[in-house]
Amino acid sequence: MAVHTATGRTVRARRAVIADVAAPALYRDLLPAAAVPPRLRADLERFAWDTPVVKVNWALRAPIPWGNPGTAGAGTVHVGADERGLVRWAGDIESGVLPATPFMLLGQMTTADATRSPAGTESAWAYTHLPRGIADDGNADRLADRVDEVVEEFAPGFRDRVLHRAVQRPRDLQAADPNLVHGAVGGGTMQLHQQLVFRPVPGLGRAETVVDGLYLGSASAHPGGGVHGVCGWIAARAALADHGMLGALRRRVTTAALELVYRDSPSAR
Ligand SMILES: Cc1cc2nc3c(=O)[nH]c(=O)nc-3n(C[C@H](O)[C@H](O)[C@H](O)COP(=O)(O)OP(=O)(O)OC[C@H]3O[C@@H](n4cnc5c(N)ncnc54)[C@H](O)[C@@H]3O)c2cc1C
Numbered sequence: 001m002a003v004h005t006a007t008g009r010t011v012r013a014r015r016a017v018i019a020d021v022a023a024p025a026l027y028r029d030l031l032p033a034a035a036v037p038p039r040l041r042a043d044l045e046r047f048a049w050d051t052p053v054v055k056v057n058w059a060l061r062a063p064i065p066w067g068n069p070g071t072a073g074a075g076t077v078h079v080g081a082d083e084r085g086l087v088r089w090a091g092d093i094e095s096g097v098l099p100a101t102p103f104m105l106l107g108q109m110t111t112a113d114a115t116r117s118p119a120g121t122e123s124a125w126a127y128t129h130l131p132r133g134i135a136d137d138g139n140a141d142r143l144a145d146r147v148d149e150v151v152e153e154f155a156p157g158f159r160d161r162v163l164h165r166a167v168q169r170p171r172d173l174q175a176a177d178p179n180l181v182h183g184a185v186g187g188g189t190m191q192l193h194q195q196l197v198f199r200p201v202p203g204l205g206r207a208e209t210v211v212d213g214l215y216l217g218s219a220s221a222h223p224g225g226g227v228h229g230v231c232g233w234i235a236a237r238a239a240l241a242d243h244g245m246l247g248a249l250r251r252r253v254t255t256a257a258l259e260l261v262y263r264d265s266p267s268a269r
Contacts, residue, residue: 001213016213016239018232022179022187023047023200023220026209035211037262043201048194050225051093052170052183054140055127056147059164063122064108065157075112079104079126080150093131098139102128102146122161126151130170130183140169179218186226187219196222203261207235208242208254210262215239 002012019026024044027036063072071077080103081089092099106126109116117123126147130139144167152158168176170183179187188194197205200220207215207222217235219225242251 001211013213015243016215018207018215018217018235018239019209020179020218020232021220022181022218023216024181025178026216026220031211031214037210039262040201040204040210043203047200048189048191049132049182049184050186050189051129051132052134052136053127053173053180053185054130054143054147054170054183055125055168055173056144057125057166057168058123058162059117060122060124060158060161061163062120062161063111064124064151064155065161066155068154071154073111075108077106077108079106079154080128093129096131096134098131098134098143099128100146101150102143104128104147104150106151121163127185136169136171136183141167185219186224187221187231188224190224190226195224199224203258206254207231207238208258210258212251212255213239213242 001017002010003017004010019030021030024047027040027044066072080101085101086103089099089101089103091097104126105128107124109123109125110121128143128147130136130143148159148162148165170180173180173183173185188200190199192198194200197203199205199222200216204210204216205222207217209216215235215238217232219231221231221235223230241247242254244250
């Protein structure tokens, strides 16, 4: 088997190819159409992305002046909501409302790694989510402004320390990494209906794909984004097992199982 790159290179693989791309990109764009059973293509129509991310990056003249000094030494801070606030925020996101008080994950990069910016300064970023289907443009900028407001609330004087600020809208994130489709950083929603044997689509809940020797190792595979590296680890283990002592048997069982799932539309295994 082989992989053809966009620049015209062909990379031959003796045993396995592990695809680190989102499931729709693999099955719709990268594989030849004839290799993907029609039912799998139909299932992908129901594939749900996770909510788009808006990321704000700051260069600060000094560390963030947190009201709670205990926060100063943390590499990562969750900001903006207590339990009730989280429910309100999730309600906004799921009902298509631009959150007035965004809940965010904030990274204090220089706090975590002193080489990130000159001594005495701070390099920080925060990201939060837009509801699905909301236009990227003005809404992403409005949400980014609210991110600053929330940080200011928890760290009075924060804004005075900002030397430079850059916002990455969902489309900017996708332009930087084609895996972040519409700014989705999790490789697809991790709600229950797209977990375990339902990830990325029902019936394909393993790293093995419909093509013999091809494995899905991106966050679109089980267990999804946020479980650092485990998707790739599972794919690598599956590839090794397929070439281990019981490899031939394992491959036959996988092929039989996939043929059962895609009975009416044969796979390319
Ligand atoms: C700002 C931000 C903050 C995050 N914070 C956290 C966090 O705190 N905790 C957490 O668990 N997760 C976090 N995540 C999510 C986590 O980074 C992702 O879930 C994870 O990186 C996904 O891994 P992946 O291997 O599927 O894809 P990626 O890490 O995106 O790797 C895919 C690689 O393949 C390349 N690629 C894609 N398509 C093609 C193609 N067609 N041809 C060639 N190359 C291609 C991409 O450029 C990229 O280099 C965050 C993500 C972002 C953007």
